[in-house]
Amino acid sequence: MRSNGSIERFTVEEIGERDGWVCGLCQGPVDLAHQHPDPRSPSIDHIRTIAAGGTDTRDNVRLTHWGCNHERNDSTPLGTVEEAESQRAVLLRIPALRAYAEGLTAEDMIRRSQAFHSPERYRAKLARRVERYERERR
Numbered sequence: 001m002r003s004n005g006s007i008e009r010f011t012v013e014e015i016g017e018r019d020g021w022v023c024g025l026c027q028g029p030v031d032l033a034h035q036h037p038d039p040r041s042p043s044i045d046h047i048r049t050i051a052a053g054g055t056d057t058r059d060n061v062r063l064t065h066w067g068c069n070h071e072r073n074d075s076t077p078l079g080t081v082e083e084a085e086s087q088r089a090v091l092l093r094i095p096a097l098r099a100y101a102e103g104l105t106a107e108d109m110i111r112r113s114q115a116f117h118s119p120e121r122y123r124a125k126l127a128r129r130v131e132r133y134e135r136e137r138r
């Protein structure tokens, strides 16, 4: 699983302290008092996913809400034209997505990705998850 074989041991408490108990996705406060499966419970997110070659090391992880982490759903935000073009190359190989991928510019892809990964969107999604969670618990 690990691309370079490096293994570091760290805990959610350690990463939480380092990150000031702020969620790396929605920028909201994270409280250890919330426990899984509460969407507000703390979790560790891999910034570059393991699947994409990221490592399970301190420099590649951040504190997030479990719900925000789940929302991110293994998609790495696109920051550069190069990243967008490499994602487009993947889409072009999928027949059903080919026409869609051909119609997008790298700039469109980056703009959509950044809108998808905005703190505002994560906050709204988390609020909905919390609402559902509270309703189901009653």
Ligand SMILES: [Zn+2]
Binding pocket: 023, 024, 025, 026, 027, 028, 064, 065, 068, 122, 126
């Ligand atoms: Zn969050």
